[in-house]
Amino acid sequence: MRIALLSYSTKPRGGVVHTLALAEALAAAGEDVTVWTLGRGGDDGFFRTVDPAVRLRVVPFPDGPPDETVGARILRSIATLRDAFDPTPYDIVxxxxxxxxxxxxxCVRTVHHLDHFTTPELAACHERAIVEPYAHICVSRSVADELSDGWGLKPAVIPNGVAYERFATTDPAARAAWRSRLGPYVLTVGGIEPRKGSLDLLEAYASLRTGHPGVRLVIAGGETLFDYRDYRARWETRAAELGVRPMVLGPVADEELPALVAAADAFAFPSLKEGFGLAAMEALAAGVPLVVRDLPVLREVFGPAARFGDSPQTLAAELGGALDSYDPARAEAGRELAARHTWTEAAAHHLAFYRALTP
Structure with missing residues (x-):
């Protein structure tokens, strides 16, 4: 089967990580897979090495003018990828x-999560990308139910896989190097942006430091299409008001990320909108205590493997509990949960779905 998987970026965002891992698992199953994407900022490849069994088509996407709006960038992104992409060689797009x-x-569309945008061009892009595809997949039942309730759609549910061994068996020296550099720390991955609940985590961290003054908040990741400068400015102002100084690492090299995760004392995942929580599942694979936002989707995905908080105060309390008392039963439940989510199984379910769509 000739399969084209399309993404919007080469950067290490959750949907891009998903796309590459799925592509490699489909190729390992013997399928002919090509990944198409936009090469932003001069990129001519992805943030990590990709199995050569997967064909890559990175479409150049030069930076726009300094005054380009988010809406204009979205429209230019769509037009650039559309002009380069030819669907005719593929059985599945x-x-x-x-x-x-x-x-x-x-096309087939995976809806990882639903958003509510105020930028008109982005809101229209989001709506068309739900109503126009002829088939849909979601990575959790909660998001599938949102599509059913809001649009009358009946998506298939195929959960993410996780690179379990990559996070479960990290190099002790690499973990020690992060500990030496950072000391005790709570980690979050995903950058500083509204959807990730960054302001709530900042408030929670300020409360946490009352009983754990030596623990640092470390923030990794953050490449995004959207302009969150105003939100980042509010975050920085609030950090100064609270008297806290989190360590903002920005994007971390792919080969360094597993040890950074494994060396953490706890992993915070306070997102306001999620479809699955791949970064949080990677933390469980590493055996790191996990505290997440109390959302139906995260209850569905993580169950007894995580601690849950619904406000800065309860997030702080749960992080404090995770730091104060290691829970081996919860850690083992987390490892077992992560180990069950394989990309091989996810690819098999995708292939069954594709075959049901093709003559």
Whole structure:
């Protein structure tokens, strides 16, 4: 089967990580897979090495003018990918986000999570990418139910895989190097942005430091299409008001990320919107205590393997509990949960779904 997987970026965002891992698992199953994406900022490849069994098509996407708005950038992204992509060689065209779905034409769409945008061009992109694809996949039942309730759709549910061994068996020297550099720390991955609940985590960290003054908050990741400068400015102002100084690492090299995760004392995942929580599942694979936002989707995915908080105060309390008392039963439940989510199984379910769509 000839399969095209489309994404919007080469950067290490969750949907891009998903796209590459799925592509490699499909190729390992013997399928002919090509990943199409936009090469932003001069990128001519992805943030990590990709199995050579997967064909890559990185479409150049030069920076726009300094005054380019988010809406204009979205429209230019769609047009650039659409002009380069030819769907005719493929049996399945599968888009992983609203930009690539708008560019692809007739396609399968994975809806990782639903957003509510105020930028008109982005809101229209989001809506078209739900209503126009002819088939849909979600990575959790909670998001599938949102599509059913809001649009009358009946998506298939195929959970993410996780690179279990990569996070469960990290190099002790690499972990020690992060500990030496950072000391005790709570880690979050995903950058500083509204959807990630960054302001709530900042408030929680300030409360946490009352009983744990030596623990640092470390923030990794953060590449995104959107302009969150105003939110980042509010975050920095609030950090100064609270008298806290989190360590903001920005994007971390792919080969360094597993040890950074494994060396953490706890992993915080206070997102306001999620479809699955791949970064949090990676933390469980590493045996790191996990505290997440109390959302239905995260209850569905993580169950007894995580601690849950619904406010800065309860997030702080649960992080404090995770730091004060290691829970071996919860840690083992987390490892077992992560180990069950394999990309091999996810690829098999995708192939069954694709075959049901093709003559």
């Amino acid at each position: 599968h888009a992983q986000d609203c930009i690539s779905a708008n560019a692809a034409g007739r």
